[in-house]
Amino acid sequence: MNQTDVYDVAVLGAGLAGLSVADAVLERGQSCAIADPSGAGGGASGAPMMLANPAAGRRAKKTWRADACLDHLANVLNKITENKRSRIFEQNGVLRPALTEKIARDFERSLDKYEWADGWIEWIPQKEFKKRYPFFDEHFGGLHIKKAFTVRGEDFTKFFLDDLKNRGCHAISSGYTELNDTGDRWNIHLENGSQISATHVIDATGFHQLRSGKWNFLPLHPVKGQTATFHFDEPLPLHHSVSSLGYMAFMNSSPYTLTTGSTYEHNFDHLQPDDEGLSYLKGKLNRTLSGFTDRAISVDQWASVRVTVPDKKPVIGAHPHKPRLWFFGALGSKGLLMSRYLADMLIRSLFDSEIIADTVSIQRLF
Ligand SMILES: Cc1cc2nc3c(=O)[nH]c(=O)nc-3n(C[C@H](O)[C@H](O)[C@H](O)COP(=O)(O)OP(=O)(O)OC[C@H]3O[C@@H](n4cnc5c(N)ncnc54)[C@H](O)[C@@H]3O)c2cc1C
Numbered sequence: 001m002n003q004t005d006v007y008d009v010a011v012l013g014a015g016l017a018g019l020s021v022a023d024a025v026l027e028r029g030q031s032c033a034i035a036d037p038s039g040a041g042g043g044a045s046g047a048p049m050m051l052a053n054p055a056a057g058r059r060a061k062k063t064w065r066a067d068a069c070l071d072h073l074a075n076v077l078n079k080i081t082e083n084k085r086s087r088i089f090e091q092n093g094v095l096r097p098a099l100t101e102k103i104a105r106d107f108e109r110s111l112d113k114y115e116w117a118d119g120w121i122e123w124i125p126q127k128e129f130k131k132r133y134p135f136f137d138e139h140f141g142g143l144h145i146k147k148a149f150t151v152r153g154e155d156f157t158k159f160f161l162d163d164l165k166n167r168g169c170h171a172i173s174s175g176y177t178e179l180n181d182t183g184d185r186w187n188i189h190l191e192n193g194s195q196i197s198a199t200h201v202i203d204a205t206g207f208h209q210l211r212s213g214k215w216n217f218l219p220l221h222p223v224k225g226q227t228a229t230f231h232f233d234e235p236l237p238l239h240h241s242v243s244s245l246g247y248m249a250f251m252n253s254s255p256y257t258l259t260t261g262s263t264y265e266h267n268f269d270h271l272q273p274d275d276e277g278l279s280y281l282k283g284k285l286n287r288t289l290s291g292f293t294d295r296a297i298s299v300d301q302w303a304s305v306r307v308t309v310p311d312k313k314p315v316i317g318a319h320p321h322k323p324r325l326w327f328f329g330a331l332g333s334k335g336l337l338m339s340r341y342l343a344d345m346l347i348r349s350l351f352d353s354e355i356i357a358d359t360v361s362i363q364r365l366f
Contacts, residue, residue, distance in 0.1 A: 317362030
């Protein structure tokens with residue numbers, strides 16, 4: 001790299017947002033650089049295991065544009081794992097045991113309330129659920145969301161970055177320190193002392209977006225989350241991941257381990273995992289799968305910060321005063337599901353001036 005490298009787009013941050021948008025830029029045939037001090041996955045996207053579950057929340061509401069979002073995610077996962085042996089994802093579905101009668105009613109209602117494509121989701125009445133999944137404690141039946149994915153976040157980001165590099169994206173293992181607008185392009189100063197230029201800059205730096213001061217007018221809110229990974233002395237008979245009082249991410253290719261998440265810490269004074277987080281997550285495991293708790297040995301803990309806004313929807317769009325500077329973030333707990341789909345929308349706005357859907361547009365927050 002020398003001081004005169006100029007790109008159509010520079011992406012800051014190589015988490016799910018940054019990697020997705022770099023992918024969309026390359027697909028348009030434009031040149032792209034991506035800068036991140038960690039290489040990739042240094043923020044929330046490096047979670048050991050994550051779920052992409054289109055039936056979210058207490059009522060199993062179908063998430064925003066779930067069909068398109070899942071299609072986009074599936075395309076990326078298949079593309080970046082082609083010819084690779086390591087299994088970084090499974091479309092093994094998610095089980096959602098209904099812990100109260102009210103939740104059971106809401107779950108069952110979800111099937112008629114939203115338009116689910118054939119084979120996406122099944123309501124399993126209590127008796128049948130007990131028969132199929134005898135290891136769950138008290139429940140009133142449950143949902144099986146068959147289209148949900150379980151993904152190893154850290155591996156996903158590394159594979160994704162490798163794929164981008166192979167296709168000509170310039171990956172820089174350094175953070176940005178300063179942006180200067182020269183009138184027709186941005187000069188981007190990097191921590192490693194070098195500099196690149198780009199017509200457009202997309203800020204996808206996650207938690208750093210709150211600290212940089214560039215987006216102070218947005219109501220961004222940081223929420224720390226922790227996961228704990230447990231090892232068991234025999235293979236778990238699960239087959240699917242579980243979403244109940246948080247998530248229990250399971251893959252058939254590693255049947256001795258389960259990753260539980262997540263804490264939601266709105267006030268935190270450090271960014272590390274801690275004992276409090278571990279005992280909270282053990283409690284979740286115990287209340288969902290009590291039969292397994294005695295055999296669980298905690299082998300790993302992990303923590304990071306996801307960013308949200310009050311309506312809990314992602315935010316994409318242009319800076320209101322700084323031309324050619326774009327925001328991609330506030331993905332909350334839906335980064336895996338939505339980031340690749342949103343990336344296309346952002347890139348169509350950037351290159352074709354297409355209007356971004358109100359639900360996710362930065363303009364709804366001005
Ligand atoms: C415990 C936990 C569990 C989660 N589970 C799920 C789940 O199951 N499913 C799901 O969909 N979502 C989940 N999420 C949320 C998901 O992780 C986020 O939605 C998503 O990762 C956000 O992606 P991002 O690219 O916006 O931010 P990040 O992943 O945080 O990426 C930002 C990147 O910017 C880089 N950066 C920082 N400063 C600079 C700088 N100065 N210059 C350049 N780069 C910089 C960082 O190193 C980082 O790599 C979870 C989050 C947590 C914390």
